[in-house]
Amino acid sequence: MNFNYKIKGGDFSAAGRASSEIKKILKKLNVNPKVIKRIVVALYEAEVNVVAHADKGSINAEIDSEKIRITVVDEGPGIADIDLAMTEGFSTASSKVREMGFGAGMGLPNMKKNADILNIKSKVGQGTMVELITFFKS
């Protein structure tokens, strides 16, 4: 199964829409609720990152009997130093974004903790590709 969603940069009111849809789909497929939670935590963080930092992005979710593979691709500023961005507490978010309770530098670490596999590729000035893979049975 394959699902696609679009994300608009700056549109905070829509952040979480894809995560919520994916949660419903995985529930219907009877995936373990604990695994669903890990998947949607990681995906929500990825969604918020696109909204907070990029101009636009898209999400593709491929689901088969054993895993979900989510790729989030955006057009945006990119990440100059991925290792630094992975550090808990490091953030480049604007003050407006921080006031909303985002931008605490916990997004990428949350993704790493909650996905079985996390891959990030980024080009400064072009955009970022995040791949999240989670297996339904550990």
Add this chain to the structure above:
Amino acid sequence: MKLSEIVKTLNLEVFSNEHLLEDIEVVGAYTSDLLSDVMGKAQEMQIWITLQNHKNVLAVASLKDLAAILLINNIKPNTELVEQSEKEEIPILGTKEPAFIISGKLYNLFYK
């Protein structure tokens, strides 16, 4: 503990989903204004104590299956938030107290 019981004991204001209070079984609470912190650490069926009152709070509460959102310091939710909470069936509650005091009161209810 039933959410209805907590609302009554702590004299909380109910902004939405009053009809659900009786059916929600609460296991505790989590106090934070950072959404990613709640995403990472809050547990299912906890009450979320916060001053954040925008739509994303509901997205987080819904994804994490939280019991309710409790706004502190007399903060009132906007209409958009109330409408969304009705859709998601997550009650929004309110208190005049600051986070420290209301967290303490909830702590006493659960652990003393």
